[in-house]
Amino acid sequence: MNAQVEDKDYYAILGVPQSATEEEIKQAYRTLARRYHPDSRTENVPTTLFHEVQAAYAVLSDPARRRAYDRRLAKMGIGEQAAIAWDIQLSQTQLSAQYESQVFYVLVEIRPAAGSKGERLPLNLCLVIDNSTSMQGARLEHVKRAAHQIIDELDDSDILGVVTFNDRAEVVIPARPLTNRIHTKAKISSIIANGGTEILRGLQAGLAEIEKHRSPQVVNHLILLTDGQTYGDEEDCLAVARLAGSQRIGISAMGIGEDWNDELLDQIANQSGGVSAYIASPGQVRTLLQQRVRGLGTVFAQGLELTLHCSEGVQVENAFRALPHLERLTVTNGTISLGALQTDAPLSLMLEVGVAQKPPGEHRLLRLELNAEISAQGNRRERIWRDIVLSFVPGEPTPQPVPAAILGTLSKITIYRMQEHAWESLERGKVKEATRQLERIATRLFDLGESQLARSAMLEAGRIARSGISTPKGRKELKYGTRSLTIAPRRKSYD
Amino acid sequence: MIECPSCGRKHRPGTLFCSECGVYLPTGGPLRTEPLPEEELPISRANPWASEPAQGRGETPPAPLRIEVVSTGRIIQLPSTPEIHIGRLDAAHGIFPDLDLTSDGGLESGVSRHHCKIHQRGSTYLVEDVGSANGTFLNGQRLTPYLPHVLKNGDELQLGHILLKVIIENPSDAQ
Structure with a gap:
């Protein structure tokens, strides 16, 4: 019972901000109590809503209990001190009770809360470079030049490892802090192209380098640069990516030219919470790699997970990430893995929700729960949630502009x-x-x-x-x- | 069920875009900008060469740009992006101008969906008509489409029948 009490967001139930005055709380309670009262004839709503409103008012109307509740919220990283802020917009707030099945959309925008500060975390980065024969010439030269630039931009406290792979993998630079930049660059310049493409070997060697310095206090990331297909080890690559994801190691996969397997690279990135990119011409390697590494330097929170608690007859049918880039998201056991949140790049996602017929009245259709580790604040765990309540009206809903x-x-x-x-x-x-x-x-x-x-x-x-x-x-x-x-x-x- | 006016595919109520052909279902199509009678618009043309910026090479970014819609008194702070698009929102076609004049009577006043844009070069703002149906006028003179003109504080821009006032100053300077 106790755990359930903590689960309720009393402020959200009454629809008031945490800063609401006693009078505002009383007002909100009166309105809602009248609407939800079991004797009320106008709206057909479950009595549980009425009980929730009463429970919320019981706590918030008592100054001592309200203070204790606020403290508990703060401890859980919820409430006004939350480090992550989110905006939730709906395509409509009213649905018609006459349809057997209908659709609405939820847009969720997630960003660091205003004023919540964070420090740049050191990077634990490993570049995994394809040096198969097809990379020979402009491609490999541009990759080397891009790597040199990265080395100039990284901090002294960052850790860098470089691995090359063709039919087998070779550790060019073992993962270590960047103290001797000239030496590191020279090593990269000496890479030559030869052999086939076996991505799995590259990934394994790269992850082994990251493992040496892996900790929750750094951003662990592997960047894979390849231009070719890998044969026969796709399944193993994905398994490795999943494992990496579960250990908070992101993998960004960058494909150069046209001949690489886009589905595989997308999935590797998706499974590990990284991103994939298409590099049409070798000249773009530098810009894209630089963007990615700069982005990693602004990681604010990691391991973002959005859990969808659907009420009966409600189903999230499609989920897409819209920002930082468009991508289809997979819902696994009601949870969507979102990877990292950067200070300068808000996350936004769109849910397409199907609803079965409901009687007129207010219905809670969905609860969104977001869990994250605030890397920039010593990996403090944060959990925020929001209920999506829509009212069902007997006829056609009043037309409203879609945001x-x-x-x-x-x-x-x-x-x-x-x-x-x-x-x-x-x-x-x-x-x-x-x-x-x-x-x-x-x-x-x-x-x-x-x-x-x-x-x-x-x-x-x-x-x-x-x-x-x-x-x-x-x-x-x-x-x-x-x-x-x-x-x-x-x-x-x-x- | 609702039917797509373009391809006939059926969708559940609440669906916004047809998954088959991408049409925006609530309207099924855009509202077109009708040309205004010529005699209602000023006739003199601005000389693009006279106002080409020689001073536009400064490095310091210009003061923030605000636009006042004279008829409604609405003042809009424009974003400090390199390009600002002015026109009318048309969701069906994915046109989302930075300054949407729909609520100021844009359609009736002959504002195109893509009407004009303002870009930032050095320390100046330039305005450019992007081939709008009824033209963009700077201080009463019609702009040649696709030729940028320098914008100054206090300039008057006319889009179709809508009059806009340009305010380029730091809010602190005004006091």
Whole structure:
């Protein structure tokens, strides 16, 4: 019973801020009690809501109990002192009780709370560089140059290891603090290309280097740079990535050129809470690697997990991350793993929720619970939650404008999903359908002013119509292009 | 169930975008900007070469930019991004201007969805018409589309029939 009491957010139940005065609390109680009272004829609501309101008022109306409750909240990292802030917006606040099944959307934006400070954590970084024969020339040279730049930017207290791999892995620089930069750079310059591509060996050697200095007080991260397919060890790579994720080691996977396995690299990153990126030309290696390492330097919280407690008849059908980049999120046992939160890059995600028919009245459909470790504050654990309550009305709900943030994000997620759908159709041999879908994507992209990406979609649609197969380049351009739609609007054409 | 006006696919109530063709379901299509009668708009054209910035090379960023919508008195603090888009929101087509004039009667006054943009170069702001249906006017003179003009504090911008006042000053200087 006791644990359950602690679970309730009394302020949220009464709908008042933690700073509310006694009078405001009394007011809120009166309104809600009238609405939820079992004798009330106007609304058909479960009596549990009424009891919750009473319990909340009992605590908050008594100054001594309220102070004790505030202290308990603060201890749990909830309440006004919470280090993480979140905004939750709904596509609608009213649903109709007449539909058998309907949909609404929840946009969750997560960022460090204003005024909550954090220190830069030292990095425990390992670069895992593909030095197979195909990397020879411009690709490897650009990777080396990018690595040199990283070395210049890292702090003395950061730890860096460098591993190369082809058919086997070699530790070029064992993980250690960056004290002798010149030596480290010289070692990197001496890397030469030779042999095949076996990603698993590279990952294992890289993780072994990270393991030497792994601790919760640093940001443990592996950056994989490759340009090729790995054969036969995909499953093992994923298992290794999952294990890394469970040990708070993120893996960022960067594919150079067109010939790498995008699904594998996406999953490796996804499983470990890292990110994947497409590097179209070797010249971009430096910028992307630099961005990633700078991002790691601003990690504020790690191990973010969003748990979805759905009420009966409610199901989160699709979940997408919209920021820092667009990506489909997997819900495992009601929990979504979100990785790290950076100081300068808010996280935002979109949930598509399906609801079965409910009688008129207020219903709590969903509770969102966010758990995180605030790395910047000595790994303090923090848990915040929010209830999603919607009211069901007998007829059609009063039309309300959908928040612009939801529309903007959803319009881009829609394009991303259309793209996913197109590749699926193609895999199932439905060439005509895939072609039509790509053409529709092109139309939407033109509307968004993304003319370059739209042209890629049109070209790819043409190629597929002719040959029945997609090109690795077109596929990657579209996938990673639509994925970064949420990041920055690049409008080039206007009406 | 609701039916997509474009492809006919059926969706559950509450769905916002058609998963098949990407259309925004509540409206099914955009509201088009109608051209205004020519005689209602000023005729003189601004000379783009006269106002090309020679002084725009300064390194210090300009003071924050605010826009006052004269008819409604609404004052908007614009973001300090390199490019600021002004127009009308059209969610169906993913057009989300930084300054949305819908609530100021933008559609009736002939504001295009993409009407004009303001960019920051050095220590100055430049305004550029982006091929709008009814034109952008700077102090009563029509701008040639896609040619940037320097914006100064106190300038008047007209988008279709909507009059905007440009305020470039630090809020502290005003007092």
